[in-house]
Amino acid sequence: MLEKALSGSKYYWSWIFGLLVVIAVGVACWFWQYTVGLTITGLSRDVVWGFYIAQFTFLVGVAASAVMVVLPYYLHNFKAFGKMTILGEFLAISAVIMCMLFIFVDMGMPNRILNVFLYPTPHSMMFWDTVALGGYLVLNIIISHFTLAAERREEPPPRWLKPVILLSIPWAVSIHTVTAFLYAGLAARPFWLTAILAPRFLASAFAAGPALLILLAFFVRRISSFDAGQQAIDTLAKIVTYAMTINVFFVLMEVFTAVYSDIPEHLTHFQFLFTGIEGESTLVPWMWTSSLLAIVALVVLINPKTRGNHSWLLFGCVAVVASLWIDKGLGMVIAGFVPNTLGQVVHYSPTAPELLISLSIYAIGLLVITGLYKIALEVRGQLRKATTN
Amino acid sequence: MRASHMELLDQWRDTVVRDNQRTYVSKLSGKEFEMSLQKTCGDCHSNKAEFCDACHDYTAVQPYCWTCHLEPQEAP
Amino acid sequence: MTESRRGFLKLAGLSAVAVAGSAAVSAKATRSEGHEPPATTGKRLALVVDLRKFAKDDALFAAVVEACHKAHSVPDFGDDAKNEVKWIWTEPFETAFHSEEFHYIREDLKGKPTLLLCNHCDNPPCTRVCPTQATWKRAEDGVVMMDWHRCIGCRYCVVACPYGSRSFNWKDPRKAANLAGLDPKAFPTRMRGVVEKCTFCDERLARGEEPACVAACPNGEMAFGDLNDPASEVRRLLTEHLAIRRRPGLGTQPEVYYIVEDPRSLMEVAPAAEVFEVEEGGHA
Numbered sequence: 001m002l003e004k005a006l007s008g009s010k011y012y013w014s015w016i017f018g019l020l021v022v023i024a025v026g027v028a029c030w031f032w033q034y035t036v037g038l039t040i041t042g043l044s045r046d047v048v049w050g051f052y053i054a055q056f057t058f059l060v061g062v063a064a065s066a067v068m069v070v071l072p073y074y075l076h077n078f079k080a081f082g083k084m085t086i087l088g089e090f091l092a093i094s095a096v097i098m099c100m101l102f103i104f105v106d107m108g109m110p111n112r113i114l115n116v117f118l119y120p121t122p123h124s125m126m127f128w129d130t131v132a133l134g135g136y137l138v139l140n141i142i143i144s145h146f147t148l149a150a151e152r153r154e155e156p157p158p159r160w161l162k163p164v165i166l167l168s169i170p171w172a173v174s175i176h177t178v179t180a181f182l183y184a185g186l187a188a189r190p191f192w193l194t195a196i197l198a199p200r201f202l203a204s205a206f207a208a209g210p211a212l213l214i215l216l217a218f219f220v221r222r223i224s225s226f227d228a229g230q231q232a233i234d235t236l237a238k239i240v241t242y243a244m245t246i247n248v249f250f251v252l253m254e255v256f257t258a259v260y261s262d263i264p265e266h267l268t269h270f271q272f273l274f275t276g277i278e279g280e281s282t283l284v285p286w287m288w289t290s291s292l293l294a295i296v297a298l299v300v301l302i303n304p305k306t307r308g309n310h311s312w313l314l315f316g317c318v319a320v321v322a323s324l325w326i327d328k329g330l331g332m333v334i335a336g337f338v339p340n341t342l343g344q345v346v347h348y349s350p351t352a353p354e355l356l357i358s359l360s361i362y363a364i365g366l367l368v369i370t371g372l373y374k375i376a377l378e379v380r381g382q383l384r385k386a387t388t389n
Numbered sequence: 390m391r392a393s394h395m396e397l398l399d400q401w402r403d404t405v406v407r408d409n410q411r412t413y414v415s416k417l418s419g420k421e422f423e424m425s426l427q428k429t430c431g432d433c434h435s436n437k438a439e440f441c442d443a444c445h446d447y448t449a450v451q452p453y454c455w456t457c458h459l460e461p462q463e464a465p
Numbered sequence: 466m467t468e469s470r471r472g473f474l475k476l477a478g479l480s481a482v483a484v485a486g487s488a489a490v491s492a493k494a495t496r497s498e499g500h501e502p503p504a505t506t507g508k509r510l511a512l513v514v515d516l517r518k519f520a521k522d523d524a525l526f527a528a529v530v531e532a533c534h535k536a537h538s539v540p541d542f543g544d545d546a547k548n549e550v551k552w553i554w555t556e557p558f559e560t561a562f563h564s565e566e567f568h569y570i571r572e573d574l575k576g577k578p579t580l581l582l583c584n585h586c587d588n589p590p591c592t593r594v595c596p597t598q599a600t601w602k603r604a605e606d607g608v609v610m611m612d613w614h615r616c617i618g619c620r621y622c623v624v625a626c627p628y629g630s631r632s633f634n635w636k637d638p639r640k641a642a643n644l645a646g647l648d649p650k651a652f653p654t655r656m657r658g659v660v661e662k663c664t665f666c667d668e669r670l671a672r673g674e675e676p677a678c679v680a681a682c683p684n685g686e687m688a689f690g691d692l693n694d695p696a697s698e699v700r701r702l703l704t705e706h707l708a709i710r711r712r713p714g715l716g717t718q719p720e721v722y723y724i725v726e727d728p729r730s731l732m733e734v735a736p737a738a739e740v741f742e743v744e745e746g747g748h749a
Binding site: 402406407409411427428431453456457458459460461462 | 601603605610612613614639647648649650651653654655656667671
Binding site for chain 3: 037046049103188343
């Protein structure tokens with residue numbers, strides 16, 4: 001089936017070539033980083049996790065969000081998602097691969113990565129996250145491969161696949177829960193020490209992921225005759241709306257607890273994000289942009305008239321993704337480190353090589369998703385041809 | 390030793406670092422040695438080029454012992 | 466106590482196979498145990514820093530730091546704070562105990578350099594999070610160890626440490642000027658990409674010596690010993706003086722204590738407190 005990704009138009013190949021160039025630049029930067037060390041990043045003794053781990057966290061959410069199409073389709077027999085599920089699963093595969101790469105580039109000794117399995121450590125949340133992510137990747141590869149192969153042969157998917165698909169539903173929830181546990185179980189970091197972190201991660205994931213899926217579906221419809229269907233788009237838009245509303249609600253819960261209790265070590269991180277402390281205000285414009293985008297997105301999405309209009313929906317989805325990317329892909333991780341455990345205000349901003357390496361991982365993700373969507377569209381295009389002839 | 394010194398060194402480093410046992414008792418002679426690459430091994434095998442590099446280069450292996458451990462210096 | 470907790474953690478961890486949530490329960494259980502009195506069996510090595518004595522000798526701080534960093538080939542990158550590696554260092558007293566908020570403290574303590582190092586906690590969060598057991602608490606004496614051969618450089622332990630005691634090697638430590646031309650018998654350096662920290666000089670303990678920082682103190686400014694031995698110097702110091710620890714509320718049970726107060730000033734307030742038998746002279 002993979003051969004279908006290896007033939008295409010001039011545009012297809014120039015897109016692939018462009019991605020490969022971006023990837024090549026990032027790989028070169030990574031070799032540099034591997035040689036001299038992570039000193040080429042903006043990370044420091046005080047801010048030891050930064051842009052890489054933040055992207056990882058955001059993308060775990062995108063990966064988990066596939067469950068938002070899989071669950072209605074398989075558990076509630078919601079037929080309108082029939083065409084959408086494969087796009088969701090492929091998005092999950094691409095996102096998990098990016099997650100793993102972001103962890104990989106963040107490691108000081110990537111050549112020792114197998115130590116995680118050689119010395120399995122159940123009391124470490126990172127061990128469980130590795131297991132959860134790896135398992136989720138395998139599950140999605142199996143599910144998407146066999147459903148698509150069956151579709152190609154115009155047969156129903158094999159019966160044994162159903163329990164695997166059902167397993168993937170709680171598994172998707174688990175990957176983001178365990179990722180939240182990475183942060184939420186640390187006495188040293190009061191900003192993350194909140195029981196609502198995992199629910200908040202899930203809510204933001206179920207908003208950002210489906211929003212991304214809507215954008216992808218629009219794009220796919222533009223470049224091919226594949227249409228996910230109006231009902232599927234409408235339902236996804238509702239899912240984004242509810243999830244985003246819940247996410248904003250959760251964030252406000254956090255803000256209330258920190259501000260009203262007025263406990264300095266909780267409050268100070270929110271001050272760093274929204275007002276700046278001791279002159280350190282790198283993230284302030286970003287966080288206000290994120291908040292503004294969240295409000296605008298909610299207005300556009302909650303109003304059924306604008307939500308039903310494709311241009312407005314497009315705008316709303318872009319706003320959701322951008323808002324949540326800033327929140328999770330910048331603010332959430334960095335704010336945990338500022339101020340540091342000694343109460344000192346420290347600075348972090350990613351460096352050019354750090355950003356180029358990150359960009360190349362996103363390019364790898366896009367390459368994977370391009371290839372996989374190409375396969376899916378070709379398989380279905382063939383089907384359509386066969387039925388019209 | 391030539392064939393399996395890496396296993397001995399691997400055992401030694403785990404025994405010293407993880408089990409806090411620093412003395413090796415030879416099963417043949419009963420002689421005691423401190424399990425230390427720099428101190429015990431380096432005392433006799435004091436020429437890294439001859440004792441390490443010659444074979445490692447030939448077999449194209451690149452152990453990273455010396456990125457941390459300090460290599461023995463030949464007495465002038 | 467420590468043993469049973471470790472056993473419990475293992476059991477809880479294993480049973481978390483299906484739902485990671487149960488692992489959170491184990492973390493909770495550990496937290497509540499953290500406030501119980503410390504274990505009474507086995508050796509529990511601890512360090513007592515006498516801030517009153519240090520207050521008399523400002524040059525001593527640098528000597529102690531130098532002794533440790535030289536003994537362990539710790540790289541010195543000068544003013545480059547971003548790549549800094551340190552095992553023991555000083556911070557102003559108020560920073561070292563920032564969560565205590567000392568507003569109106571005695572003049573002789575205000576801004577005083579205070580030595581910070583790994584606390585070798587009884588209930589260390591760093592070893593709990595390490596995915597490869599490259600850092601662990603030694604059962605026989607409570608030293609929190611590092612295995613630089615195994616560390617994968619994920620820095621989760623640095624994130625989990627509430628005391629900022631851990632350093633990551635952002636770049637090759639051998640590039641530091643002070644590590645050029647080290648003696649072949651010197652302590653090995655580390656390599657770029659691993660985390661390092663104080664190990665209570667486990668290599669010196671094995672030879673029956675005190676940690677290098679304690680050995681560098683001429684007048685008992687630091688004391689080291691077994692808290693489970695009622696006759697030990699550290700036990701005597703903690704019984705006779707008022708000592709504080711960094712962020713005890715987190716339940717980590719740090720094993721580095723700081724003597725802050727002259728007991729005589731307490732006796733003025735509470736003359737009945739006969740427990741304070743002051744033997745040493747010269748710090749009135």
